Amino acid sequence: MIEIEEKLSSRIKQCFGRSLHIRHVDSGSCNGCEFETTALMNPVYDIQRFGIDFVASPRHADMLLVTGGVTRNLEEALRKTYEAVAHPKMLVAIGACACVGGMIGSTYANLGGVDKIFPVSVYVPGCPPRPQAILEGILHAIERSHELESPRKGNGAYATGTSNV
Amino acid sequence: MKTTRVIVGPQELLNACCTVINDHGRFITMVASDECGMGIDRFVVRYIFAHDGKSMLTVVESVVPESDPTYPSVSSMIPAASWAEREAHDLFGIFPIGHPDLRPLVLHEHWPEGVYPLRKDYALTEKQEQDFSRSWSYPKVEGEGVFEVPVGPIHAGVIEPGHFRFQVMGDSVLHLEAKLFYTHRGIEKRSEGMPVEKGLYLAERICGVCSVSHALSYVQAIENISGTEVPERATFLRVLFAEMERLYNHVGDIGNMCAGIGYAYGINHGARLKEQLMQMNDFVIGHRFLRGSIALGGITENITEEKLMFIEVTLQQVQKDLNEIVGQILSHDTVVNRFSNAGVLSEQIARELFTVGPTARASNYDVDVRRDLPYAAYSQLAFDVPTLTQGDVLARFKQRFLEARQSFQIIEQVIKNMPKGDICVPIGDLHPYSFGIGITESPRGENLHFVMTGENNTIYRYRVRSAPYANWPAVPLCVPGNIIPDFPLINKSFELCYACCDR
Numbered sequence: 001m002i003e004i005e006e007k008l009s010s011r012i013k014q015c016f017g018r019s020l021h022i023r024h025v026d027s028g029s030c031n032g033c034e035f036e037t038t039a040l041m042n043p044v045y046d047i048q049r050f051g052i053d054f055v056a057s058p059r060h061a062d063m064l065l066v067t068g069g070v071t072r073n074l075e076e077a078l079r080k081t082y083e084a085v086a087h088p089k090m091l092v093a094i095g096a097c098a099c100v101g102g103m104i105g106s107t108y109a110n111l112g113g114v115d116k117i118f119p120v121s122v123y124v125p126g127c128p129p130r131p132q133a134i135l136e137g138i139l140h141a142i143e144r145s146h147e148l149e150s151p152r153k154g155n156g157a158y159a160t161g162t163s164n165v
Numbered sequence: 166m167k168t169t170r171v172i173v174g175p176q177e178l179l180n181a182c183c184t185v186i187n188d189h190g191r192f193i194t195m196v197a198s199d200e201c202g203m204g205i206d207r208f209v210v211r212y213i214f215a216h217d218g219k220s221m222l223t224v225v226e227s228v229v230p231e232s233d234p235t236y237p238s239v240s241s242m243i244p245a246a247s248w249a250e251r252e253a254h255d256l257f258g259i260f261p262i263g264h265p266d267l268r269p270l271v272l273h274e275h276w277p278e279g280v281y282p283l284r285k286d287y288a289l290t291e292k293q294e295q296d297f298s299r300s301w302s303y304p305k306v307e308g309e310g311v312f313e314v315p316v317g318p319i320h321a322g323v324i325e326p327g328h329f330r331f332q333v334m335g336d337s338v339l340h341l342e343a344k345l346f347y348t349h350r351g352i353e354k355r356s357e358g359m360p361v362e363k364g365l366y367l368a369e370r371i372c373g374v375c376s377v378s379h380a381l382s383y384v385q386a387i388e389n390i391s392g393t394e395v396p397e398r399a400t401f402l403r404v405l406f407a408e409m410e411r412l413y414n415h416v417g418d419i420g421n422m423c424a425g426i427g428y429a430y431g432i433n434h435g436a437r438l439k440e441q442l443m444q445m446n447d448f449v450i451g452h453r454f455l456r457g458s459i460a461l462g463g464i465t466e467n468i469t470e471e472k473l474m475f476i477e478v479t480l481q482q483v484q485k486d487l488n489e490i491v492g493q494i495l496s497h498d499t500v501v502n503r504f505s506n507a508g509v510l511s512e513q514i515a516r517e518l519f520t521v522g523p524t525a526r527a528s529n530y531d532v533d534v535r536r537d538l539p540y541a542a543y544s545q546l547a548f549d550v551p552t553l554t555q556g557d558v559l560a561r562f563k564q565r566f567l568e569a570r571q572s573f574q575i576i577e578q579v580i581k582n583m584p585k586g587d588i589c590v591p592i593g594d595l596h597p598y599s600f601g602i603g604i605t606e607s608p609r610g611e612n613l614h615f616v617m618t619g620e621n622n623t624i625y626r627y628r629v630r631s632a633p634y635a636n637w638p639a640v641p642l643c644v645p646g647n648i649i650p651d652f653p654l655i656n657k658s659f660e661l662c663y664a665c666c667d668r
Contacts, residue, residue, distance in 0.1 A: 024323045028348045030664045032373020032454055035417075037323050039443070042436035056321035072295070073273050073347045074326060077318050103370050106290045107351030108282040109272070128373060130453065 001132055008139045009050045015142055016062055019051040022138070023061035023085065027078045028110060029068030032128035033095040037065065039131045047135065058084040063141060065134075069097035069104060070111040082118055088148035092122045092141045094134055099123045121148070166389065166538060168222045168602065175236040181225045182212050182239045182246075190214035190223055191532065192245050192519050193604075194630035196615045197253035199285045202625065203598050207231035208259050212239060212246070213602065213613065217537035222602060229259050238264035245519040248638060249630075256283035271346045271667070274299040282354060289354055303342040306332040311339065314649060318347045325663035329652075336648040341641040348667040356627040361387055361595065361616075362461060364624050368614065369456045371629055372665030377410040378607030379629070379665065380459040382614035385540060385603030387461055390595050390618060396587040399463035400542040405579045406450070406458045407541070407605065408572045409476075413442040414608035415523075415569040416487060418660045422562050423494065425654030426503045434490045438483055445479045448472070463589030473580050484573045491566050504559035508643040508655030511556060521635045522610020524659055527564040528556035534604050534611045546578050558658040595622050607632055609662060631665035 012020045024037055040047045041054070055061050058081045070078060082089065093114045096102035101112025114120055121144055124137035173181045186192065196211045208229040215222055229236050238261035240247040250261040251270040258281035261267070269276065275295040281287060305313070312333050318326035328344040352371055356364050368383035369376045381403060388395065395403075420435010443453040449472050450458045457465060494500055510520070515528035525532055533550040535543045551567035553560040600617040610632030619625035640659055644652060 025319055026325050026348070028350055029325070030370050030373040031325055031662050032370075032376075034323055034325060035374055036453075039436075039440060041323075042440050043433050044437065044440045054323055068348065069350065071348055071350055072276075072292075073349055074318065076275075076295070076297075077326070077347075081319055103367050104350045104352060104355055107355050108287070108289065108291055108293070109349050109351035127370070127456070128454070 004132070004136050004139055005050065008135065008142070011139065011142045012051050015145055016051075019053065020063060020138070020142070021053055021055045021061050022063045022065050023055055023058045023081070024065045024067070025078055025081050027066055027068040027074045027098070027114065028071035029095065029097055033067035033098075036128045036131050036134060037067070037094065040134060045131050045135070052138070058082075059086065061085050063090040063092060063138070065092050065094055065138075066098050066114045067094045069101045069113055070117065072109045072111075075111065075117070079117070088145065089118075090121050090141050090145055090148060091118055092124060092137050093120045094124050094137065095129060096125055096127045099125050102127060121145075166220055166222060166540075166602070166604075168224060171223060171225045173225065173227050175227045175229055178210070178212070178225065178227050179237050179239055179242060182214075183242055185214045185223050185225060186243065189216065191217055192243050193611070193613050194628075194634075195239070195246050195249035195253065196628040197249075197257050197259060198617065198626040198628075199257060199283065200626075201231075201285055202619070208234060208257055210236060210253065210259070211615075213615070215534075215538055215604070217532065220538055222538075224602075234259040235262050236260075237262050240264050244517060245635070245638075248634065255281075257281050258284070268302060271349050273344075273346070274301055282351065289351070289357075301344060303330060303344075304340065306339045310334055318344075327663055331649055331652070333649060336650070338644050338647055338649060338652070341644040341652075343637070343641050345637060345663060346667045348664050350668065352668045353627050353629065356624045358619065359624050361618070361622050361624060364616075364627065365459070365461060369459075371668060372631065372662050373454060374414060374662065375410065375607040375609060375612065375631070375665060376454050376456045377406045377459060378605045378612050379614070379631075380456075381407060381541070381605045382603040382612045383616065384459055384461050385605065386601040386614045386616040387592060387595070387603075389601030389603060390599050390616070391592045393462050393590060393592050395463055395541075396590060397542070397584045398586045399588045401579050401583050402464050402468055402588065403459065403541040404543060404546065405468070405476075405576060406455050406464070408575050408579070409442070409446060409449075410455055411572050411608045412480075412483075412569055413439055413446065415565040415572070416442060416483070418565050418657070419487075419491065419494075419562065419569075421660065422504075422558070422654065422657050423500070425657040426500065428494070428497070428500055431490070431494045431500070434486070438486055438490070441479065441483060445476065449476060460589050462592045463587070465589070467588050473583065476576065477580055480573055480576060484570075487566070487569065495563075501559065503651075503654065504562055505557060507558040507647060507651050508658060509555070509557045510639055510643045512554070514639055514642055515556065518639050519635060520610075520639050522607070522632045523561060523564045523568060524610065524636050524639070526550065526552045527560040529554040532611075533606055535606045538604055540603075540605060542579070545582075546575055548575050558654055561658040597621075598625065600626075609633055609660065610636060612665070629665070629668055631662070631668075633661035633663070633666040636661055637666055
């Protein structure tokens, strides 16, 4: 845990000049992943000490944290949020539902995984993943951020990582 | 639990339901199902009522034929049935005649008309094109100086999705319209055909933070069908897990309500204690949300004496801290000022909408299935069901604290009187096409699970009426007269989960 914390702190400083802003989107989660993401901000994990903050607008965000397997009723809202995030779009899928659909999978009302519509940088499995795992997932996404190219500069090809954390 | 079935024709439904209500029945929900697989033509609606204190349920049921899929709406007499009838209209295409509001509920406007996913001839994974030509219709307030503020479905914090339209005059809310069911995932359809053992894992994932309650409701419904007697030790341990779940939720909510007014002391201490409780869960069960603790016919793993001692010691400390923190919070004038008279739920509305849980009890509606329809080992334990009368945010805050204090006492008794013996028995083969009902009290109120079995121990129809499903219709009624900045606080004081409402 301490090792992850130190690495995270230094990488955030290198890549983002001290702060990493994250926008969370619930695309049809059971609330478990939300509880664990919120736990990251409690006095025990206190991720703000690494310069990480959850922001209200996707326009202010460097990273998108998606929970849930993308329900039909939320697909449009998720698309709009994704569009609004600045390039390069780092997307971390949190929890079994966002990774592969979880127990619910594909139904008439659920797509069953965020990568059905958007490229995912890092998958964090678990039902729900512990706060430590989410933190490690964020770190891995930063480590891979150089693989994401801004469409303005390059050909717009995104990494579609499959590394499980 | 004894279940009385009253079978009537569609035309007698309304009368039969009113008779049960007049006989002090408490309406819980309506369950619709497509029973063509059993040779029935074709749909069945079941209105479920509880007789509190008598440990008895009444199910008023009627067949709705495919040739004329209509039945008289009960909502005009029992407003609490409104959502269930709208849902059945969306998912099964059966029409409640005389229903005051048949707008789409579960499937939003972009779902095509005339397509009903919960009918048996609709395939689970069949998707429909989204048609955005139809817009959402809702009542509007118009006039000079009236503005509309749309919020959501994606919110500013790390919270669940819902869409709200505030019609406001200045800061004051005149009317609030809530659009929910964004996280409708099709869990009920997913369960159909699943082995009952696997269905338990699905039940635990309906709601992340009431896993134990949902799992318990589910296994009780199945045990109800098989007639299984759960070993005594398992019933005590089930109570232990259910109360551990109530504690981490109530303590977390106490902190979370302080977040509604940006009171950092309360937020941080609440979050700290909740984390301590969740780490205790992790140590005892191996899961922070206590998933995997409940099994069909008992519980999954025995809890050693050392772990019971650890729980006792941890809770003593948490209780001491909680008393101090709540005392500190309530001695703060700003907190009391913001909490008082905000989002008042009147006793009349609480009763007429058959609300449940701490929400109902803070509005002097004394209903708690742990006492009224006892399950597991609750009938052998002494505890009070506290109630308050004001029905405002402050009352719901105090209600959670009072209930947490009862939970500490219950756990103390459970540990002291823990019987020895088996923890699980096999449930055996289930009779196909019979239904069972399981009801438990989650931290948010009662969760009802209706399970109908199919061939070879599978699920034929599964319907979940969670506590938030009963309480959500009451929330928009508490907001007019308040100012918009108080809405997050009011919403947090109800602490209704969206996921188990939407399923």
